[in-house]
Amino acid sequence: xxxxxxxxxxxxxxPAREGDDALAAKEDVLIAIRKIIRATDIHSRxxxxxxxxxxxxxxxxxxxxxxxxxxISRLSTEVSLSQATVTxxxxxLEKRGxxxxxxxxxxxxxxxxxxxxxxxxxxxxxPTPLQEAFSVRFEQLQDWExxxxxxxxxxxxxMMDADEIDASPFLELGDLTHHHE
Numbered sequence: 001x002x003x004x005x006x007x008x009x010x011x012x013x014x015p016a017r018e019g020d021d022a023l024a025a026k027e028d029v030l031i032a033i034r035k036i037i038r039a040t041d042i043h044s045r046x047x048x049x050x051x052x053x054x055x056x057x058x059x060x061x062x063x064x065x066x067x068x069x070x071x072i073s074r075l076s077t078e079v080s081l082s083q084a085t086v087t088x089x090x091x092x093l094e095k096r097g098x099x100x101x102x103x104x105x106x107x108x109x110x111x112x113x114x115x116x117x118x119x120x121x122x123x124x125x126x127p128t129p130l131q132e133a134f135s136v137r138f139e140q141l142q143d144w145e146x147x148x149x150x151x152x153x154x155x156x157x158x159m160m161d162a163d164e165i166d167a168s169p170f171l172e173l174g175d176l177t178h179h180h181e
Contacts, residue, residue: 033156043130051126052096056081060089061098061115061123069112071104098122 047055056079063078064070072090076083090113093099098119104110115123138146157163 029156040130043127047127047129051122053122053126055129056085057089057093058123058126058129060086060113061093061119064099064113064115065120065123069102069114071110071112075113093119 044055047053047058051058053061059079060075060081063075067074067078070078072083072086076086079086081089090099090101094101096118097116100114100116101111102114104112138149141149154163157165
């Protein structure tokens with residue numbers, strides 16, 4: 001570790017606090033958590049207002065755009081959601097005219113999802129998902145900074161009894177399949 005990196009860590013990491021200082025540290029942590037939740041909420045509302053999609057719906061549309069005609073099982077793996085959840089999302093997107101489904105010519109048991117012109121338009125007009133902006137900034141950090149953040153957040157999740165909650169790598173509040181009107 002370089003001396004500049006060490007100086008930055010030393011500046012950013014506060015020593016353990018006692019009494020009123022410990023209370024202030026706890027409040028600072030809770031405020032930081034609340035800011036993350038608020039940022040996620042604000043971005044989700046902006047996405048819904050801009051294109052009328054939830055983050056998981058946009059993620060599915062983007063995956064179909066990137067993969068082309070794709071089997072539901074592969075799409076499910078790609079977006080880290082169960083096939084049942086992806087099917088529910090596809091039902092909603094199909095009703096809105098963003099996707100179509102068609103049986104495979106080679107294997108009639110397999111159904112492929114395809115993006116329609118309206119779906120392509122929705123994807124192109126959508127704001128950048130919050131996790132993409134985060135990913136760009138996260139990747140610019142040094143390996144040790146990434147490890148420190150990961151470790152701290154895993155510890156916070158455990159402290160909030162959330163370490164066993166199933167989660168996918170996108171930032172969205174609420175029901176993953178809910179469509180906001």
